[in-house]
Amino acid sequence: MTAVDPRTARVPRPRTGRPDSRDAELERLRAENAVLLAQVQSRADELDVATRMLAARAQTMTSVIDAVTEQSIIGTDRDGVIRVWNPGAEKMLGVRRPEVVRQRSIVDFHLPEELEAEAETCGSAPGVAALVHAAQQQGSDVRDWTYVAADGSHRTVSVAITPRTDDDGAHAGWNFVGTDMTEARATERMKDQFVSLISHELRTPLTSILGYLELVLEDDQPLTDEQRAYLSTVERNADRLLRLVGDLLFTAQVDAGRFSLHPLDVDLAGVVRAAEETARVTAATAGVEVVVEVPEDGLVVPGDAVRLGQACDNLVSNAVKFTPAGGRVTLSLRSAWSMPDGTTSDAPRPGAVPVAQLAVSDTGIGIPTGEQGKMFTRFFRASTARRNAVPGVGLGLAITKAITTAHGGTLDVVSAEGEGTTFTLTLPLPTA
Amino acid sequence: MDRTTSVLLPAAPPAPSPVRVLVADDEDDIRALVCLAVAKAGATVAAAVADGTAALAGARAGLPELAVLDVSMPGATGLEVCAALRADPATAGIRILLLSAGASSDDVARGLAAGADAYLAKPFGVSALVRQIQALATRQPA
Secondary structure, three states, X not given: OOXXXXXXXXXXXXXXXXXXXXXXXXXXHHHHHXXXXXXXXXXXXXXXXXXXXXXXXXXXXXXHHHHOOOEEEEEEEOOOEEEEEOHHHXXXXXXXXXXXXXOOEHHHHEOHHHHHHHHHHHXXXXXXXXXXXXXXXXXXXXXXXXXXXXXXXXXXXXXXXXXXXXOOOOEEEEEEEEEEOHHHHHHHHHHHHHHHHHHHHHHHXXXXXXXXXXXXXXXXXXXXXXXXXXXXXXXXXXXHHHHHHHHHHHHHHHHOOOOOOOOEEEEHHHHHHHHHHHHHHHHHHHOOEEEEEOOOOOOEEEEOHHHHHHHHHHHHHHHHHOOOOOOEEEEEEEEEEEOOOOOEEOOOOOOOEEEEEEEEEEOOOOOOHHHHHHOOOOOOOOHHHHHOOOOOOOOHHHHHHHHHHHOOXXXXXXXXXXXXXXXXXXXXXXXX | OOHHHOOOOOOOOOOOOOOEEEEEOOOHHHHHXXXXXXXXXXXEEEEEEXXXXXXXXXXXXXXXXXXXXXXXXXXXXXXXXXXXXXXXOOOOXXXXXXXXXXXXXXXXXXXXXXXXXXXXXXXXXXXXXXXXXXXXXXXXXX
């Protein structure tokens, strides 16, 4: 067949009224036919290309979904009837795709009691409605659900539920993308149990040690100075052990996301003065001067007094610990304005928000520049700390950082080895 | 003194009998420590037991004014004992001090929700325990 470009070809106009027009008419019809054929062929080619593209796209989607073997990807229609079931779902639930698609409901793989409880909580109808209620309200929902596998075993699965739309954008059903968290959650539970066991097992003997020590030290029978000194050493070390237990427990709580704040109005100036008081004896013994500069009329921030005290104590005791005799630690508290770029100024500026800023500066041994990025990592100890045999396990700053972050604040450090370190704790103040 | 206007004076109130305290903790050393604190507080130990079931039985039998309960005990936990005492009209008036190795604010909240009058985290100072016992001993039952 002659190739005719259907885009440029024109169907010839009919010519009539001449006796020899029959041949011409035939010729015209042939040409017309060729043009039409070419147009049909062209449409067929376009359709073929489009079909191939669609098939390729579908194949890409299928191959991606089929490549996911560790997460379940389940697609359903609006009634929860399963339409998509990937190898991850096969592996997690022990049922092959042909056995479920168009035959089973997503609800068949859920724990009925859990769906009933959810229906009751959110006031929806039971079944699929309860399952997708939150996703329907918020556009998506991620939470743990219990899947029931073919062998009856239960899996704790973190399921992300999103609505599925058809080609016209109309709601067509739901996607359920699940990650098996059974082992992870079991590990978390074990960790929690371990933490509470440690809590109980360490605090209980410490209660006895500290309690009986107190009885001996406060007994009417006088102790010799030597005996008193020995017992004070025991008491100091038991206290240290107790703080370590507390720090470990607190770190575990932060990890588990189970650390809650009890916010009230807290006078940060009072917290800073108390931290100085706590560190006073240690500082005096170490020959370190502690200077406190706080606003006389106080500076009130919304926060958890106990936790902010803990953060402040950590910064002050660190500064004292890392400062050699003859050095100085300055605790300076002020209100300031924080710019969006992180800088602060004393006066309000457009876009600035009010903050309380506590700077704890020392003239101590400093932290090498290369190590400053790891400062807030648990159990991290600066090389200068190890070289100078400064005691500690490396939890204080991680805890201080967690407390600061939980208050919506920031903790920054500027340090030069051999010159000193300044930690700046910035907390948001309520906007008037 | 005018003899003609003698009045009948009310009898002097008898010296208050010491408050009786039930002590329950499964740790022998701590139970002994709490008993010492009870004595220092001017109260007497009604019974000292090592598990929750015995604590509940002791409270029901002896009806002490105050119970010092460890939270973590075999048999029944301090929280369970506390809730059971509050639920029974006969023992609902017993003042309760919980001792626990759990020191988080959630632990305190759980203890108070179970009906405890006060909560002391381990390790506690003996003087703090003495003060707490004295405060609860002088408080009028609800």
